[in-house]
Amino acid sequence: MEHTPPPFFKTGPTPLARLLIFSALSLVLLVADARFNYLSPLRQIAALMVYPLQRVAAAPAGIAHRIGEFFVTHSSMREENTRLLQEKLSSAPDLQQLKALQAENRHLRELLATRERVQANGQAAEVLYAGRDPFSRKVIIDKGLNDDIKGGQAVVDARGVIGQVTRVYLLLSEVTLVTDKGQAVPVQNLRSGLRGVVFGTGQDGVLDLRFMPVNADVQNGDQLVTSGIDGTYPPGLPVAEVSNIERNAAFMFARITCKPVAGVAAYPHVLVLGWKRDVPQAPEATPEQPEKRRRGKRA
Numbered sequence: 001m002e003h004t005p006p007p008f009f010k011t012g013p014t015p016l017a018r019l020l021i022f023s024a025l026s027l028v029l030l031v032a033d034a035r036f037n038y039l040s041p042l043r044q045i046a047a048l049m050v051y052p053l054q055r056v057a058a059a060p061a062g063i064a065h066r067i068g069e070f071f072v073t074h075s076s077m078r079e080e081n082t083r084l085l086q087e088k089l090s091s092a093p094d095l096q097q098l099k100a101l102q103a104e105n106r107h108l109r110e111l112l113a114t115r116e117r118v119q120a121n122g123q124a125a126e127v128l129y130a131g132r133d134p135f136s137r138k139v140i141i142d143k144g145l146n147d148d149i150k151g152g153q154a155v156v157d158a159r160g161v162i163g164q165v166t167r168v169y170l171l172l173s174e175v176t177l178v179t180d181k182g183q184a185v186p187v188q189n190l191r192s193g194l195r196g197v198v199f200g201t202g203q204d205g206v207l208d209l210r211f212m213p214v215n216a217d218v219q220n221g222d223q224l225v226t227s228g229i230d231g232t233y234p235p236g237l238p239v240a241e242v243s244n245i246e247r248n249a250a251f252m253f254a255r256i257t258c259k260p261v262a263g264v265a266a267y268p269h270v271l272v273l274g275w276k277r278d279v280p281q282a283p284e285a286t287p288e289q290p291e292k293r294r295r296g297k298r299a
Contacts, residue, residue, distance in 0.1 A: 121274035123147065125155075127267075128172070135202065137163075137180040143272060144171045152232055154273045160238030160262035161185060161226060162270055175270070178239065178260055179204055187239050188227040192217040195227050198240055198258060207240045209256035214247050218256055234273065238262070 013021070033039040123143065131138030143149045145168055153165045155175045163183060167174035176183050181202035187209070188195050194217055199208045212218060222242040228235030240258035247254045 122156075122271045123274075125173075125270055125272055127270060131174070135181075137177040137183075137200065137202065137204070138166070139163075139175050139177065141173050141175055141270060141272070142171070144169045144173050146171060148274075149173045149272060154233045154237075155270050156237060156273060157262050157267050157270050160260070161233060162262050164232060165272065173272075178262075179207065185233065185239055186227045186230045187224040188235075189218065190223045190225055191219070192222070194218065195229070196224075198224060205259055207258040207260055209240075209242070209258055210253065212254050212256055214249065214251070214254045216254060218242060218245060218254070220245060223261075224258060 029039065125141040125143040128140045128142055131140065141155075149165060149168050151165055151168050155162045155164055161178055163175050163177040163180070165173050166176040178185055178198070178200055179202070180200045183200040185198045186195070187198050194212075196209050196212055199210050201208055209218070209224070220242055223238065224240045224242065226233035226235055226237040226239055238261040240260050242256060243259045244257040245254060246256075
């Protein structure tokens with residue numbers, strides 16, 4: 001190995017001189033950077049050159065943090081999903097009940113509007129259950145003699161006529177629907193003004209307009225309302241809509257089928273009307289006529 005001998009005389013500044021030189025240079029650079037901002041480009045270049053090294057040095061810690069955060073987030077999301085599912089299941093009955101209450105409230109408001117439109121006293125009643133006889137169309141409501149319910153009162157909903165009270169108990173009442181086989185409602189055609197009588201058929205959603213001549217002015221889609229001539233139903237209440245007409249020249253009357261307008265079995269609340277038509281009593285027969293006849297016979 002070749003070894004170069006040290007120089008005999010040491011050349012260059014002494015360590016103290018170097019310290020002073022570099023200290024002065026540092027002070028100059030600090031003053032230049034603080035006062036005139038000359039070293040900003042150099043600092044940007046140095047930061048750009050050091051940035052990849054910083055990323056490589058911080059990569060392991062960042063990867064470990066993300067892995068831990070992934071597992072923590074996944075676990076928290078599962079717990080959150082479980083909690084939300086339990087809350088959804090627990091609030092589902094309340095939500096359904098709220099929807100039912102909203103529908104009931106809307107129907108009661110429609111009943112109140114119907115009472116104002118008819119201009120008759122009435123009270124709302126709740127349908128408790130249907131009649132036990134499968135061959136009749138009757139419902140039981142929660143109003144009776146204690147609520148001044150009387151037999152023959154009309155029962156309506158927000159759409160039209162449902163039926164009438166046929167039997168009254170102390171706390172309950174029986175309502176016979178218009179679709180019952182023994183129920184009849186006097187009606188009038190809104191379009192032509194023709195009067196008639198609608199009979200129940202014993203089937204849900206089917207009514208018959210009977211005893212109408214073959215050439216009667218009745219068409220499909222005609223609206224039938226109460227005529228009010230029987231004194232039970234106020235005039236102008238919707239009852240049915242003509243759905244089918246069969247005319248045969250061999251028969252005297254046409255076969256006209258209608259469908260009820262009111263929700264006969266759809267709503268839990270109805271309105272019992274206290275309407276009563278003021279009809280003057282028929283005049284009594286005077287006893288003078290038989291006496292005149294007897295005198296005529298004697299003469």
